[in-house]
């Protein structure tokens with residue numbers, strides 16, 4: 001079975017076509033989609049949607065672009081409350097983004113750390129977004145000594161990957177792995193231990209080749225799996241099994257849902 005470990009189904013790119021998309025996914029070989037919140041509203045909605053679709057899981061958190069949410073009262077309490085839902089797998093997407101000058105960097109660091117501490121208290125993994133900010137991202141994680149998590153849509157080099165992996169964290173590959181320009185990322189794919197890897201679409205963004213430029217969808221996650229399987233010279237079916245085990249190991253709570261109907265059907 002295929003798992004999309006990271007998608008944003010609540011982005012406006014899906015809009016009114018979301019239900020249609022969810023129906024398509026429910027009939028596909030993609031058996032689990034981890035729908036990731038990026039602000040309070042999308043986090044709430046992601047949790048709500050899990051009740052309607054068995055294959056949907058969720059993560060709750062505030063992305064560095066949306067940290068204005070923290071000016072609202074109770075942002076932290078809201079994340080806490082939402083995270084209690086059993087279909088919430090992680091705190092995320094949280095992190096640092098110095099590539100776009102959208103939010104104050106100092107505030108990003110503060111809210112990143114605060115959210116890691118929520119995860120730590122609840123024992124939930126973190127889903128980390130990090131762009132042009134590896135050192136600060138990793139330093140903050142080190143300050144909290146909480147390494148239970150994944151660097152999603154990984155786009156750094158081998159050195160950074162090794163630091164992340166040495167601390168026991170996971171690395172997740174997106175459609176970027178298929179991009180012509182991403183030789184450096186394919187080098188990372190060659191060395192990452194197979195028990196520490198996840199795959200995602202980051203929909204609606206980063207559609208993999210040959211769908212590049214289109215709105216991405218969890219339905220395209222297979223292209224990411226296939227590219228990685230090719231790089232490592234392993235069978236797709238084997239990789240699917242590995243990725244599933246990794247997903248359950250990182251996102252503990254998912255075992256209650258993966259072992260349900262879909263799992264039995266496929267095994």
Ligand SMILES: [Zn+2]
Nearest residue numbers: 008036093202
């Ligand atoms: Zn994302």
